[in-house]
Amino acid sequence: MKHLLLCLLAPCVMISCAPFELERCPAGTPGIVVAEAVECTHNDGKFILPAGLYQAEAQSPTGIYYVAPERLKTTTGILRDGHERGGLFIANEGWQWAWHGHPGFEADQSATTIFGKRGIIKPTHYKFEPYVKYTKAKR
Numbered sequence: 511m512k513h514l515l516l517c518l519l520a521p522c523v524m525i526s527c528a529p530f531e532l533e534r535c536p537a538g539t540p541g542i543v544v545a546e547a548v549e550c551t552h553n554d555g556k557f558i559l560p561a562g563l564y565q566a567e568a569q570s571p572t573g574i575y576y577v578a579p580e581r582l583k584t585t586t587g588i589l590r591d592g593h594e595r596g597g598l599f600i601a602n603e604g605w606q607w608a609w610h611g612h613p614g615f616e617a618d619q620s621a622t623t624i625f626g627k628r629g630i631i632k633p634t635h636y637k638f639e640p641y642v643k644y645t646k647a648k649r
């Protein structure tokens with residue numbers, strides 16, 4: 511009986527100690543503006559980050575997820591039908607990753623999971639080139 515309890519409890523402890531946390535950005539968090547569309551290359555192909563206002567959607571302890579004004583377009587299909595909801599992740603240190611997924615929805619749903627903020631699905635990240643030039647939006 512002790513072994514059964516240990517086998518059931520161990521995965522719960524390991525999952526609840528996962529390092530990824532996500533929550534909605536506070537109201538008034540400024541977005542970023544990307545002046546022109548950028549074609550980005552990563553290990554699995556290419557995608558286009560559209561120009562426009564990227565709204566701050568969610569944040570982790572390491573940075574902020576900004577959602578693109580329209581779906582990302584792929585030129586070599588790693589994403590569904592060549593279009594996917596995503597944007598830019600800007601780390602506190604300034605480095606960038608592209609992402610696709612639903613971090614805002616996951617942050618909203620985390621309150622209803624038994625694992626809280628840590629029991630969520632992390633967006634898929636892509637390291638890419640070139641660096642995307644952006645400016646902070648006015649509030």
